[in-house]
Amino acid sequence: DVVMTQSPLSLPVTLGQPASISCRSSQSLVHSDGNTYLNWFHQRPGQSPRRLIYKVSNRDSGVPDRFSGSGSGTDFALKISRVEAEDVGIYHCMQGTHWPYTFGQGTKLEIK
């Protein structure tokens, strides 16, 4: 199975400041169809996950544009340009290129 490794696992951030989370895969996530199926999810405390980003950099409907995804091959990142209070929670990366789908360990974002 593809191992997804996130860093950091804990991310204290001051309101209004940027934040960045790294996600690395144990093998390339480029699919045979040419797409890269790397997703990001946000899970608020006590809630279920919600998808933010699919195929590396595509924001889901309703996701603020302060969220952006980037990367290629095995190295990916989620960036928040200016952290707001509602951004607290756990961020998960997930690959859908190789079966089975696998997730990173999760990164807990908190406000300093």
Added chain:
Amino acid sequence: EVQLVESGGGLVQPGGSLRLSCAASGFTFTTDWMHWVRQAPGKGLVWVSRIKSDASGTSYADSVKGRFTISRDNAKKTLYLQMNSLRAEDTAVYYCARDLYYSIGNWGQGTLVTVSS
């Protein structure tokens, strides 16, 4: 609006069984693959099982293979997970999830399964 509503969780003794259900609405259930994903307390997300849209194929994580069975009733728009020979390490919130083209597009609210004597 897509809705996935799980039920059937609870407290069960080691070695016991539970059946989870997930009622789907707001999308064409009959055309979508579906998953179960679990999250142990304070831990990350782990994929458990998947079923194709017409139930012609299923897959399982090694940790549950031979003990869990995924199924669906497309007429009732309902997904199931039969869990047998439960162990303490199966304790988790179980999420029903809708596949969306090499991704998970929607999640249910989750149902808690606690395996303890």
